[in-house]
Amino acid sequence: MAELLHVIDNLSVNIIVSFLLLISITTLLNYHSKNNKKKLPPSPQALPVLGHLHLLKKPLHRTLIDISNRHGTITFLRFGARPALLVSSHILAEQCFTTHDLSFSNRVQLPSVMMPNLIGMANYSSYWRNVRQIASVELLSNHQLQASSDTRAEEIKDMVHQLFQSH
Structure with a gap:
């Protein structure tokens, strides 16, 4: 009887580990396939959960100028789970607010908004x-x-x- 319980315990541990491994692999594959389909502007190296929050230092405007000087006039940033677009050209910013205004007009859906x-x-x-x-x-x-x-x-x-x- 004790051997049977030991076999069942090992089996349940193996099933749980296999399930977690399957979920991890599926999540990684979905993440990479979603990012590869989108044509995003250049971006600095991001941390997995924080995104580019580790790059932000005071004064913020100088940090953003340094990022745009290194990566171009349009730079993709991610602040946690929220994507952001850094536009440092007057002409491109004008296009964002006139020609492509419908793309930028939706508000961020926050879970705190009831x-x-x-x-x-x-x-x-x-x-x-x-x-x-x-x-x-x-x-x-x-x-x-x-x-x-x-x-x-x-x-x-x-x-x-x-x-x-x-x-």
Whole structure:
């Protein structure tokens, strides 16, 4: 009976190790195949989890200038799991914000954002365009701001009063 338990323990350890090895190999293959399909700009050497965070030093603008001088006017950086593009040419930056603005207009999806349907957190889409139009016409128009100015002034007065009472 003891020998049978020993064989079962060895078998379960072998299965777990094999499973972990299979997951590691699959993850590495997926990572390399995804990166090889994308044509990314040049990039400095990155650390596996941190990416290029180890390169950032104070003052930040000088560090970014050094990186762009070494690797070109467009440089791909990764800050943790977040990709970033360092553009150090005026002409290329202008193209990013005019010609290719739809590619750069989506916001980063952070796990800390609980309500992605807020105006400031929504990606550029028909939903965002409609909500922005409604907000600008119905909430932020001159008429609506004038109509709610008394309420806003009263709320600010109450908030300041509460702040003074709390200290």
